[in-house]
Amino acid sequence: MAEHRLEATVNGREVTAMVEPRLTLADFLREKLRLTGTHLGCEHGVCGACTVLVDGAAIRSCLAFAIQMQGCSITTVEGLTPDSGELTDVQAAFRAEHGLQCGFCTPGFVVSATALLAERPDLTAAEVREGLSGNLCRCTGYQGIVRAVQSVIRSRQAASSGQQAEAGAAQAAGTTQEAEAGAARAAGVAGS
């Protein structure tokens, strides 16, 4: 069957490739681009180990064909890591809360949790579990994963309220410069 030309952005880099139509996005990322962080746990759209972001939305990459990604911006787990190489807050929380053991489901969870929290920064405990229910883990019993997501919610809320408190205090003091500096300091805290 004829191959098609695919042009997409993957982890910020422009990619051009010739792909057979039946090649899944997951296999394209893994086999052609050697981005093997995205894992295959079922290849029929249930386990979530293959989760990636397409134009910011979390999807199951085993249920999309690579050729469908023409013009799209794809982020895999590898693309979440900043240039500094540091763990994101989601990744650091997974580590702190022992949210992984064998690590096979982990990239799918990290990408899903990252997208979930970007869309819905404030979730109850039950909503956290519902939001995570599209990813399967067999090692952890989900304990550390749920705790990790909850701790990111708390930290981000604390950072943004700190940011608001600083900016608010500066405005009350009546100095734009101080307000900006306060916001910058709070942003520094939030980013750490």
Next chain:
Amino acid sequence: MSGETAARYVGARVQRLEDPRMLTGRGHYIDDHVVPGMLHAAFVRSPVARGTVTALDVSEAREMPGVAAVFTMDDFRDICQPTWSTITGRDPNALPLKPLADGDVRFAGDPIAIVVAESRYLAEDGAEVVDVDLDAQPPVLDIETGLRSAIVVHPEIGTNLAAHIDAPAEDEKIFADAAYVVTETVVQHRYVAVPMEGRGLVASWEPGRGELTIWAATQAPHEMRSYCARMLGLPEHRVRVVMGDVGGGFGQKMFVTREEMAVVLASYLLARPVRWIEDRAENLLAGGHARQEQATVSMAADADGRLLAARVHHTENVGSYSTPGTGSVGGGVAAFFPGPYRLPVMSFTNQAVYTNTCGRCAYRGPWLFETVAREQMMDVVARATGMDPLELRRVNVLTDDDLPYTSATGVRYERISPAKTLEQAAELIDYDGFRREQAAARAAGRYLGLGLSLYVEPIQTRGVLGSEGAILRIEPTGEIMLIMGTASHGQSVETTMAQIVADELGCDPESIVFLQGDTAVTPWGPGTGGSKTAVIAAGAAHLAAGKMRDKLMRVAEHVLEVSASDLQLSGGRVHVKGDPEAGASFAKLAEAAYLNPAALPADIEPGLLVSARSVAPPSTLSNACHACTVEVDVHTGEVTILRYVVSEDCGRMINPMVVEGQIAGGVAQGVGGVLLEHMVYDAEGNPLTTTFMDYLLPTACEVPDIEYGHVVTPGDTAGGFKGMGEGGAIGSPPAVINAVADALAPLGARITGTPLGPPQVLAAIAAAGGE
């Protein structure tokens, strides 16, 4: 532990060294591994449970684009030699495994041919056109039929009785005179391991070098090495098995399976690397099943609820081509059925039966049916005597005063604390408070229940399982490498062993690089599984670290010209006690040891490399108590777990975070096993649950928050550590089952086993007339 270095890391919740690479998608699993020139395999499998292969035509498949070869058993027959597992030893009753079907098929999914092509896509295209003619025959699918039928699953064995046990006891009078006798048939259904990563390997036979290299998702690289060496008649040191990161195993990856044999043989014939990555449907269909067994149990108790005797008739459905050995776990069930109780007399009979279904493999706590059956029976006895289930257990549990205690089955119990964990679990779950809450809920038409489960967990370290090895190297530049024969695949060994070494050497765990899973480099090990890591691996790491410590001290004596009694290890240096500046870094000591050997005293061997092997006591016991509360919706049959508590004793813990994680994973498998997971065959032996749409794993919504209590009874082991990795899976099923039974007791519903999905719960209620 040495008195001079404080336990800074052992006992602490140290974050894992494995995590950064796994969190950033830079782990290296078998599907990530590229061997240049590798071909890809797919299997043609039987669509029927039993039948004769009347024709097998692979010619069209061989002509498909990109197909390099299609092999059948005919191609493998002359090169596949008899082999067996080193870990289990040669079992004369076990069926030697053939990689592919040989003239007949014995379960739906039985591999018939292997197609090797340029890609998995093309291999599957080829597999589709392999022409198999099967004369389907009536299969044997259940235990009863297997025992009665003239149909024999494995004709070369000649009987469907894979194994049996006859261990009667003189108990007629006890049962006749007992105040209470209860009998129940407890059923456990078929459910399976489901690691998130299936099986997989790349096998590469290089005839020019006479070497076979296998990269594999394995739990036991040395086991795979010796098994495959025997299979091909190669000397073991010409075979190398390498494992990278492995996505879970739970026993499925402990022993070499038939497909893996076929892949190795295919590589041998092609002299090309051949890769096979099992897909999920294959893993569910043919990756190894577990758990399907039942027992008719009679228990006799006196007027005060004290257990007098038990009779257990245990039967198992082990499928076809079952492993390890015959696949029977009757011996383990027999040995541990008495559990942590005073049970004076027990008679035990067992029959393990072959059927035309996928064969058993080891799955986390393979013998756990002893706890499942016994703990359900304890509640049956409780209901018969009118005693509260907690009270009944209190009356019978082994206390400190009873120990050491030899059970009716000859197991010696010591260094365990079942009574303490029972009390701690009851306290954590607020037992009395729950009973009040339960009563109030019942008055309001809601059905809450509580289940207890008390057990001991054997850590088998007899014979080949009793020793692990560790090599410690400090490189000429001062970096530390720990090289072990383990095969950690989620057990956090990279971290826990580094904690042990770090404490001994006075350095940080992050400074230790861990290497495992490469048989060319690592010392021989029996694989990771069976709850023994903290016993044998920790022992080896501890011994090696002690030897390195001594070596560093002696080199430091030479370099610093100070007596060892005035030196200490801390901060990654050896220095004068109380004066960190007056010392030498490991790098400096390594320099002296490696780069200036002639200057060393005659009695110091140059270099900084030590090795050690642990020897474990033949067995160790951990124990725990699980307590679980549930609400049952009597309209839909849904069970919601409200709280889940585990009070566990695994001796001293290297890393409590790791211990709790292991418990949690096991509990999730028990919860899933009872409420969701069910491997189902239809009446013709066709599997109905071969995708994740139908085989239901628990998600974050089905597994509750788990609360932990810890009791510490040190083991007779280095550091006092005991193993515990299987315990969560052992204790959880009966805790959940007992809770459901307790919730529905007022309706007269009898729960006698699993599965307990919503339809089964409603059926139990309906059977009691409780509509």
Next chain:
Amino acid sequence: MTAEGLLVKAAPFEYHAPETLDEALALLAEFGDEAKVLAGGQSLVPILALRLSRFEHLIDLNRIPALRYVAAADGVTRVGAMTIQAAIGRSEEVRRRVPLLADATARIGHFQIRNRGTIGGSVSHADPAAEYPAVAVTLDAEIDLASVRGTRTVSAADFFTGPLMTTAEPDEILTEIRFGNHVQGSAIAEMARRHGDFALAGAACAVELDAAERVRTLRLGLFGVGSAPVRARAAERAASGVAAGDLDPVAVGQAAVAGLSCVSDVHADAGYRQRVAGHLAGQVVARALQEARHG
């Protein structure tokens, strides 16, 4: 015999990505049975991957922006077939005008599925346990089917004929689904083994009361139980004109499943489905009435 169902890589196909509906229809007409349209892929791609079905040609509808919209006017909410489920869930118009559709959306699978799945795909796929077909049947939605021969409208009541079967011709593409406003009171409930799973039994209800709180219309749909979503017509008729305060939702639920033919499969037998459907039907009737009466 072949090794069907044990494979996970799709069989080869030609891929087409038309940018207009007319292009897509022309391709479908050209290739007939050998072609299949690809919407969200959340149902179709697993089927292709497991090689349970195969097609020589896949016509991807995701490049046709004209099929993605939610448009509200004159008491009708029009939803383009390729509108993503997540977008429907976020749509203010849907929430205000067809809240049952918004509620149903939250129950579809998981958010990763909803980020790709479409309403047209779900309705065309016609899984008897799916939420959107159930809502369509419950609310008497209208479904537009286009082909090179023109466009026709089918009522949801006539559209679903069996498991994964509809009255759509092989060369037709579902282009739009239309709902009236149903704002007074509605509810959906389902029994699934796990959050996000297909329903073993489900019920959806929308109710309109007149000024005296008598039932003007009660719509009650059942799904997951049989070969297609069904309306409990007899129970609906019995409730018509009855004062809301006089209705016993439990009785309505029981009436809804009286004589209902249900399916048995590995997850549940027919008896279970019927029983639970009756229970859920009672629940959604109660909640819909409650909402209609008290807001």
